[in-house]
Amino acid sequence: MRQLAWLATATLLFCTLVAFNGWPALRDLASNREWRAQQVQSGAGSLKGLHITVTEQAAAIAEPRPERAAVHVRLQIRVTPEARDAWKDCRVSLRDPHGRVWMPLASANTDGAIKMLSSDGRNFGPCSLYRRDEQAGEETIQADQLFLMPSDGLQGLRLYVSGVGTRPDALSFAIEPAIRRLR
Amino acid sequence: MIRLRHVLPIVLGACALGAMMATTPDFNSVFRPLRTTAPNGAAAHGRLLAVRFADWQTAQQLSFERYGATVMRDTQGVFLVVEFDISDVRESVRLAAAWQGRSGRRYDQTKRVDDAPSTVDTRQFHPGLEDRGRAVFELPPDEIEGGTLLLARKGPNILDSELALTPPAGSPARHNKLLRLEP
Amino acid sequence: MAPSQPSLIRRGARRALAASGITAAILYSWWQAVENARTPQSLPQAEVGEPLVLGRVALTPSSLQLRAPSPSSSDQRPLLVLSAKLENITGQTQANPIGPPQSLIEAKAGKADLGVPDVKLLRDGEFLKQLQPRMPEEVEIIWHAPQGWRAGEVAFTFFRQQFKLKDNLYGQASWLGYSAAAHMAATPEAAP
Numbered sequence: 001m002r003q004l005a006w007l008a009t010a011t012l013l014f015c016t017l018v019a020f021n022g023w024p025a026l027r028d029l030a031s032n033r034e035w036r037a038q039q040v041q042s043g044a045g046s047l048k049g050l051h052i053t054v055t056e057q058a059a060a061i062a063e064p065r066p067e068r069a070a071v072h073v074r075l076q077i078r079v080t081p082e083a084r085d086a087w088k089d090c091r092v093s094l095r096d097p098h099g100r101v102w103m104p105l106a107s108a109n110t111d112g113a114i115k116m117l118s119s120d121g122r123n124f125g126p127c128s129l130y131r132r133d134e135q136a137g138e139e140t141i142q143a144d145q146l147f148l149m150p151s152d153g154l155q156g157l158r159l160y161v162s163g164v165g166t167r168p169d170a171l172s173f174a175i176e177p178a179i180r181r182l183r
Numbered sequence: 184m185i186r187l188r189h190v191l192p193i194v195l196g197a198c199a200l201g202a203m204m205a206t207t208p209d210f211n212s213v214f215r216p217l218r219t220t221a222p223n224g225a226a227a228h229g230r231l232l233a234v235r236f237a238d239w240q241t242a243q244q245l246s247f248e249r250y251g252a253t254v255m256r257d258t259q260g261v262f263l264v265v266e267f268d269i270s271d272v273r274e275s276v277r278l279a280a281a282w283q284g285r286s287g288r289r290y291d292q293t294k295r296v297d298d299a300p301s302t303v304d305t306r307q308f309h310p311g312l313e314d315r316g317r318a319v320f321e322l323p324p325d326e327i328e329g330g331t332l333l334l335a336r337k338g339p340n341i342l343d344s345e346l347a348l349t350p351p352a353g354s355p356a357r358h359n360k361l362l363r364l365e366p
Numbered sequence: 367m368a369p370s371q372p373s374l375i376r377r378g379a380r381r382a383l384a385a386s387g388i389t390a391a392i393l394y395s396w397w398q399a400v401e402n403a404r405t406p407q408s409l410p411q412a413e414v415g416e417p418l419v420l421g422r423v424a425l426t427p428s429s430l431q432l433r434a435p436s437p438s439s440s441d442q443r444p445l446l447v448l449s450a451k452l453e454n455i456t457g458q459t460q461a462n463p464i465g466p467p468q469s470l471i472e473a474k475a476g477k478a479d480l481g482v483p484d485v486k487l488l489r490d491g492e493f494l495k496q497l498q499p500r501m502p503e504e505v506e507i508i509w510h511a512p513q514g515w516r517a518g519e520v521a522f523t524f525f526r527q528q529f530k531l532k533d534n535l536y537g538q539a540s541w542l543g544y545s546a547a548a549h550m551a552a553t554p555e556a557a558p
Contacts, residue, residue: 068312093275100310103275107305150311210537256490260501281459291459294495295487323500 034093034160035168045171049083050129052076052161052171055142058117059177061151071147071177072117073159079129080138087163090127092145094175097156104145114144117180129163154179216335216345223351226270229344232308233271234334236348237315239355240264241327242362245319247299256295260323263355264362265332267318267348272310277337278303280318283347284326289333293321300366304337319364328354412524412550419455420470420547421527423463423497426451432517432554443510446473446480446520446554452494453502460497464507468544472523473509480509480520522550 038045044053056074071094094102104126105113114123127143154177162170221227226235242262246255256262263282280303282290296302301317308314318332332348382389412418417426433445448471454460464470464485473480485494488504497503526547533540 096310099273101274102309103307105307107307148307148309148312153311209532211531211539214538258489258501259503260498287457288499289458290498291496293498295490295492297495321498321501326500 030168031164033168034162034170037158037160037170037172039158040171040173043173045173047162047169047171048086048166049080050087050163051078052173054159054173054175056119057175057177059149059154059179060117060182061179062182067151069149069151069154069179070113070117071149071154071157071175072114073145073147073175073177074118074124075127075143075145075161076140077127077129077143078138078140081131084129084131086165087129088165089163090129090143091162092127092143093160094147094149095158095160096153100153102147102149105148110146114146117146118144127161214341216340216343218333218345218347220331220347221349223349226268227346227348228271229335229346231273231276231336231344232269232346234346234348235268235270236332236350237266237268239266239350240357240359240362241324241355242359244361245296245299245364246361247296247364249298258321260321261327261358262293262362263320263322263327264364265318265320265350267316267332267334269308269314269316272308272312275307275309277307278316278334279337279340280316280320281333281335282318282320282322282326283331283333284322285329286326288326290320290322290326292318295321296364299364301364303334317364324354409523409546409549412522412548414552417451417453418524418548419526420463420524421529421541422454422456422460423470424453424455424502425470425524426453427550430520430552430554431557432511433557441510443513444515446475446509446511447557448473448483448507448509448522449488450505450507451502452485452497452505454497454499457499459499462494463497464494468525470525470527470544471507472525474521474523475511475515476518478512478515480511483507483509517554517556519551519553522552524548524550 038047044051046052053076054073055076056072059069059071061069073092073094075092077090092104106126111123115121124142124144126145129141132139132141157175157177159173159175160170161173219227219229221235223236226233240263242264244255244257245262245264246253248254265280265282280292284290292302292304294304296319297304299319301315303316303318306314306316308316318334330350332350333345334348335345336343412427414427414429417424427448427450429449431447431449433447435442435445452463454463462485464483469482471483473483484507486492486506486508487494488506494503494505524547525544527544528542529539530542531539533542
């Protein structure tokens with residue numbers, strides 16, 4: 001019986017040690033994954049003081065390469081200093097029901113493509129929460145993202161928005177872009 | 184006389200401990216990329232993508248367009264230009280390519296052809312889209328035969344996939360004096 | 367009746383024996399300090415044309431020149447140019463091994479430390495970004511000389527970086543600290 005008690009104590013301590021050593025690693029992983037996404041139905045949602053609205057979404061398919069589609073998403077973000085401290089940065093990605101993840105394009109051609117797809121011909125740049133105006137408390141900023149996707153994968157997409165300070169929590173918006181065919 | 188049953192557990196324990204100490208892998212062999220090797224013609228499947236070896240050729244000199252001007256590069260060894268097909272991408276990735284020569288030396292993609300079109304350092308590969316990537320290496324000619332192409336996600340790659348592609352036997356059939364890198 | 371105590375000598379001898387280890391250690395370290403102060407520390411002299419092994423690279427200096435700055439550049443200080451051959455002697459591609467963060471070569475013109483140099487690959491005329499194994503390259507290591515400095519003697523100190531297959535912390539293979547490996551004093555020639 002005494003041996004059993006010792007064995008039980010040893011097992012308990014071992015599990016505690018594993019949990020203790022693994023906790024920072026788990027925390028690290030959680031700050032990179034978006035496990036707890038709040039599903040937003042209306043196109044506008046808020047998380048930790050940041051209010052985000054999807055204002056534009058469009059997809060363009062060029063005839064020379066019909067298997068690819070460029071998807072443009074514009075976000076309007078209301079930032080307060082508290083929200084900025086809570087989020088720290090902003091990461092936008094698109095996911096499909098199969099779990100594939102698309103990150104925004106960042107190349108020399110993106111500027112022209114976004115200006116062509118947006119309604120006002122402007123490119124506000126990628127989502128970033130840095131303070132643009134020293135005086136203002138609350139600011140409203142816009143962010144443009146461009147994604148390159150297969151044309152047959154435009155159904156059931158969800159836009160995930162999160163920051164270093166919010167992950168594993170994230171906001172998840174349903175995306176159904178209107179498709180334009182370009183010659 | 185010490186009873187055998189008192190000494191035996193200690194001796195067995197010491198032997199077990201010695202065996203464990205002798206067979207514990209060291210840090211270098213534990214924390215390294217998880218390599219998946221594919222024989223010639225087959226695709227290697229990693230965590231985020233699958234790659235297949237497509238084509239290779241060598242050149243004595245390379246030229247490409249950079250900001251509207253033509254840039255020439257020559258070498259004391261030889262330039263090896265390798266092309267590979269990417270499929271089954273799970274998440275938008277940037278890749279880093281390296282060539283492990285016959286001697287075991289590792290040659291990273293040469294930075295002298297940064298900004299050359301289609302080289303793997305500038306491009307992103309997206310889910311649902313099949314693509315072809317190109318990597319350029321600068322190395323002594325005797326490192327080509329018997330070498331392996333290594334592809335991994337760009338950045339620190341300690342415990343993530345590394346895809347090793349075996350090229351066809353022998354050396355590349357095409358050797359160019361001057362190869363122009365087109366998009 | 368109290369047991370008789372061993373004589374003072376015996377007690378002293380036992381205690382001396384017990385303390386012998388630490389005594390030896392202290393005496394040895396004192397002696398090392400004395401030895402280090404006695405022998406003058408001097409680094410081997412590097413010669414032009416002789417390869418120097420500096421850890422990741424082998425450097426063979428070939429010439430030293432003082433050049434006028436190009437008229438189009440914003441910095442009008444004269445350029446001190448050490449031409450050399452660099453070879454990567456490791457088994458992997460190395461990024462520019464001559465600093466930053468720490469330059470492998472320290473140059474002093476008089477009292478002034480010339481800072482971290484730029485390294486130009488002669489083959490391309492652009493900055494050296496990488497060195498591939500078994501491919502030695504001719505490079506120019508360029509410092510900006512102090513404004514108005516007359517060509518005089520420049521003292522170079524070459525540093526070697528140490529590699530350990532199993533370091534003390536994790537048993538991980540890593541490149542560790544720098545130590546001075548060689549010294550060279552040279553006077554630059556005027557560039558044609």
